[in-house]
Amino acid sequence: MRGLDRTLKLPGGEAVAQFGLGTWRMGESKARAAGELAALRAGLDAGVKLIDTAEMYGEGVAEEIVGHAIAGRRDEVFVVSKVYPHNASRSGVAQACARSLKRLGTDRIDLYLLHWRGNHPLAETVAGFQDLKKAGKIRHWGVSNFDVADMEDLFEAGGDGCAANQILYNLGRRAAETGLFALCREHRIPLMAYSPLEQGRIPKSPVLAKIAAAHKATPAQVMLAWVARHKDVMVIPKSTSTAHLTENIAAMDLVLSVDDLAQIETAFPAPKRETPLDML
Ligand SMILES: NC(=O)c1ccc[n+]([C@@H]2O[C@H](COP(=O)([O-])OP(=O)(O)OC[C@H]3O[C@@H](n4cnc5c(N)ncnc54)[C@H](OP(=O)(O)O)[C@@H]3O)[C@@H](O)[C@H]2O)c1
Numbered sequence: 001m002r003g004l005d006r007t008l009k010l011p012g013g014e015a016v017a018q019f020g021l022g023t024w025r026m027g028e029s030k031a032r033a034a035g036e037l038a039a040l041r042a043g044l045d046a047g048v049k050l051i052d053t054a055e056m057y058g059e060g061v062a063e064e065i066v067g068h069a070i071a072g073r074r075d076e077v078f079v080v081s082k083v084y085p086h087n088a089s090r091s092g093v094a095q096a097c098a099r100s101l102k103r104l105g106t107d108r109i110d111l112y113l114l115h116w117r118g119n120h121p122l123a124e125t126v127a128g129f130q131d132l133k134k135a136g137k138i139r140h141w142g143v144s145n146f147d148v149a150d151m152e153d154l155f156e157a158g159g160d161g162c163a164a165n166q167i168l169y170n171l172g173r174r175a176a177e178t179g180l181f182a183l184c185r186e187h188r189i190p191l192m193a194y195s196p197l198e199q200g201r202i203p204k205s206p207v208l209a210k211i212a213a214a215h216k217a218t219p220a221q222v223m224l225a226w227v228a229r230h231k232d233v234m235v236i237p238k239s240t241s242t243a244h245l246t247e248n249i250a251a252m253d254l255v256l257s258v259d260d261l262a263q264i265e266t267a268f269p270a271p272k273r274e275t276p277l278d279m280l
Pocket residue numbers: 021022023024025052053115144145166167193194195196197198199200201202220221236237238239240241244245247248280
């Protein structure tokens with residue numbers, strides 16, 4: 001199977017692509033919009049089946065660009081978007097979702113996430129998500145930037161229908177391994193790794209360079225393959241360059257050896273103690 005075709009299961013059993021395209025920082029400049037749209041279209045043409053966006057990105061303009069990219073091919077793509085915490089009251093979620101649907105030019109969002117925890121009680125947000133699900137406007141809901149204690153609060157607030165938790169995770173940001181991975185696995189909630197390339201700040205590490213050279217790959221590809229070694233973690237790098245996009249897709253076919261992983265473990269060790277999640 002092509003690496004790009006790898007899927008994982010949401011808690012309800014639906015298969016979702018492991019690889020997707022991020023869109024943060026898209027929609028912030030008119031001059032860059034055409035290139036951003038072209039990059040998303042090129043990704044879909046290459047077989048990418050998931051796009052991650054948010055009402056926050058470009059204050060809605062990223063969703064509009066995604067809308068143009070998926071126009072005429074909506075059924076090929078699993079669309080993820082996110083609601084701002086300040087909009088996450090029961091009625092606010094409904095209104096924000098309606099605005100996002102309009103910008104995306106679609107009748108449903110496949111996975112709708114609370115972008116990070118805010119001041120609205122989680123039970124209200126969950127009720128808002130459940131209303132939207134019943135109305136067919138979203139197919140699944142989840143959270144983002146939720147650490148262990150947040151997940152526990154979510155379960156107490158009736159949030160056991162949560163389908164995913166999107167978090168910062170890459171080889172230099174491994175706090176999730178100190179508790180969140182275990183908790184989410186126990187509940188069969190997949191994680192989505194955001195900023196898997198540390199926003200393009202690829203570490204200048206001799207270990208990374210050596211492993212990359214041995215696989216005729218780039219350090220960025222090793223970083224993506226390292227995240228995707230977890231079969232239950234989605235990876236959503238963002239790229240507006242065709243060369244990077246091609247590289248990132250190909251990274252899904254890169255399999256790191258036990259020895260590669262051991263070397264990475266030494267160079268980029270996970271924290272030894274329970275460590276709070278970072279957020280970008
Ligand atoms: N839930 C949250 O709070 C949250 C937070 C952050 C991000 N996210 C989501 O996760 C997505 C990915 O994270 P991100 O955008 O923060 O960072 P990222 O994917 O780690 O890095 C994106 C940056 O890396 C560059 N890049 C892409 N491929 C590369 C490659 N093969 N080699 C070298 N550089 C490369 C891109 O430049 P080019 O454009 O020039 O290719 C871009 O500057 C976001 O776009 C967003 O959808 C969610």
